[in-house]
Amino acid sequence: MPQAHEADEPEEPSYFEYFFDQPGAMPGTLSIEEDAPPPNIILIDYNADQAQRVHLEQPELITPYLDRESVSWIDVQGLGNEDILRRVGQVFGLHPIVLEDVVNVPQRPKVEDHQDQVLVITRMVTPKEDLKGFYAEQVSFILGKYYLLTVQEEPDRDCFGLVRQRIRTSRGLIRQHGADYLAYSLIDAIIDGFFPVLEDYGERIELLETQVVTHPTRQTLEEIHKVRRELLSLRRAIWPQRDAINALIRDSNDLISPEVRIYLRDCYDHAIQVLDMVETYRELAASLMDVYLSSVSNKMNEIMKLLTIISTVFIPLTFIVGVYGMNFNTEISPWNMPELNWRWGYPACWAVMLSIAGSLFYFFWRKGWFQDQSQVELD
Numbered sequence: 596m597p598q599a600h601e602a603d604e605p606e607e608p609s610y611f612e613y614f615f616d617q618p619g620a621m622p623g624t625l626s627i628e629e630d631a632p633p634p635n636i637i638l639i640d641y642n643a644d645q646a647q648r649v650h651l652e653q654p655e656l657i658t659p660y661l662d663r664e665s666v667s668w669i670d671v672q673g674l675g676n677e678d679i680l681r682r683v684g685q686v687f688g689l690h691p692i693v694l695e696d697v698v699n700v701p702q703r704p705k706v707e708d709h710q711d712q713v714l715v716i717t718r719m720v721t722p723k724e725d726l727k728g729f730y731a732e733q734v735s736f737i738l739g740k741y742y743l744l745t746v747q748e749e750p751d752r753d754c755f756g757l758v759r760q761r762i763r764t765s766r767g768l769i770r771q772h773g774a775d776y777l778a779y780s781l782i783d784a785i786i787d788g789f790f791p792v793l794e795d796y797g798e799r800i801e802l803l804e805t806q807v808v809t810h811p812t813r814q815t816l817e818e819i820h821k822v823r824r825e826l827l828s829l830r831r832a833i834w835p836q837r838d839a840i841n842a843l844i845r846d847s848n849d850l851i852s853p854e855v856r857i858y859l860r861d862c863y864d865h866a867i868q869v870l871d872m873v874e875t876y877r878e879l880a881a882s883l884m885d886v887y888l889s890s891v892s893n894k895m896n897e898i899m900k901l902l903t904i905i906s907t908v909f910i911p912l913t914f915i916v917g918v919y920g921m922n923f924n925t926e927i928s929p930w931n932m933p934e935l936n937w938r939w940g941y942p943a944c945w946a947v948m949l950s951i952a953g954s955l956f957y958f959f960w961r962k963g964w965f966q967d968q969s970q971v972e973l974d
Contacts, residue, residue: 631675672750
């Protein structure tokens with residue numbers, strides 16, 4: 596269960612945690628976060644001829660729609676009121692364990708059969724406004740014969756807009772099919788919602804690749820680490836979701852028609868494609884870390900090479916200056932530095948030292964030591 600942060604510290608979104616019960620908690624215990632938005636119940640009832648959208652103030656108003664042969668989509672947006680959520684559970688006859696999985700978020704994506712209902716837990720992602728990262732939330736499906744109940748964490752964002760528009764305008768086949776086709780359409784929208792997020796990560800990785808090769812900094816390393824963590828969370832979201840879709844295809848449940856199973860196969864293919872993209876980007880991010888370390892090492896080698904050149908040039912010069920700094924008395928012996936009495940001794944010493952330095956610089960230039968090997972040309 597997520598831990599509370601200090602009041603003076605901004606809370607960072609966590610993509611990695613799953614909900615777990617407190618030791619000794621009763622089955623069916625609901626755990627609702629304090630900042631969860633209150634539930635907003637939207638009903639969309641439709642058939643081949645007409646469609647209506649109703650905002651329901653009380654959960655009990657859903658009951659008349661459940662026995663109709665038209666398709667009723669009840670969308671509960673928000674988890675901030677335990678009383679309303681329990682009343683919704685009573686209206687649909689949900690087992691306490693099922694209601695617990697729906698309300699206590701996040702759960703691992705899965706599929707479960709419960710008598711005349713099918714529970715589907717999914718993870719939905721939407722890109723952030725600055726295109727750096729994503730919002731993740733749980734979307735739960737309760738599929739019945741003539742109805743579909745969806746429960747979302749947040750009322751402000753989802754990827755179901757096109758599905759609502761298709762129902763309203765009667766585009767496509769959605770109003771000619773039952774609740775199982777509606778469930779497929781929403782799950783397919785969730786899977787397709789991963790692609791814009793992954794497109795943003797592709798652009799971020801391409802930019803990081805340029806930065807790592809040309810100008811690696813500590814901020815670059817932090818960004819690479821952040822991208823790797825977020826891609827790992829995407830993998831944890833899509834991997835079990837792929838298995839859940841596969842379970843819907845293979846399980847023999849009468850609530851899902853053979854025709855809808857064919858559509859679910861296409862949805863499964865999209866999930867496989869998302870997973871392949873996530874794995875590819877994770878490998879690229881991991882390779883960026885290696886490139887970063889190599890680039891930093893190359894720059895360190897360039898620094899060490901420069902220091903080596905300076906040291907190598909000054910070693911013989913320091914030796915010459917050190918020899919003539921011993922100050923032997925030339926009057927005691929003619930061998931005690933006779934150059935000190937020469938008229939051109941000082942200029943000759945400078946000439947020798949400059950010649951040595953020039954020769955070393957020329958030698959290093961011929962060896963190519965003055966070329967910066969850390970710079971790489973990018974196409």
